[in-house]
Amino acid sequence: MPKPVMVDRCVCHDVSFATVLDWARSRDSMTVDDAKAQFGCTGSCGMCRRYLTTSLETGEPRVPLVLQQDKPGA
Numbered sequence: 001m002p003k004p005v006m007v008d009r010c011v012c013h014d015v016s017f018a019t020v021l022d023w024a025r026s027r028d029s030m031t032v033d034d035a036k037a038q039f040g041c042t043g044s045c046g047m048c049r050r051y052l053t054t055s056l057e058t059g060e061p062r063v064p065l066v067l068q069q070d071k072p073g074a
């Protein structure tokens, strides 16, 4: 089985999820909108939003890429 491709950053703003998580850990709470305000993440193409959301929920700086064929019924 091939290794999954991992998403680890907002490409548009060149900000790693590890950087966002480090910043989030220094705060009481952190949302995607907080990350957008601080780093710009999700503010351009928006493709990183689902991955950043997962990263913030799990604390993992790398999230597997979801391809269209990964969706049930696709």
Ligand code: FES
Pocket (backbone or CB within 6 Å): 009, 010, 011, 012, 013, 040, 041, 042, 043, 044, 045, 046, 047, 048, 049
């Ligand atoms: S990859 Fe994050 S806004 Fe485009």
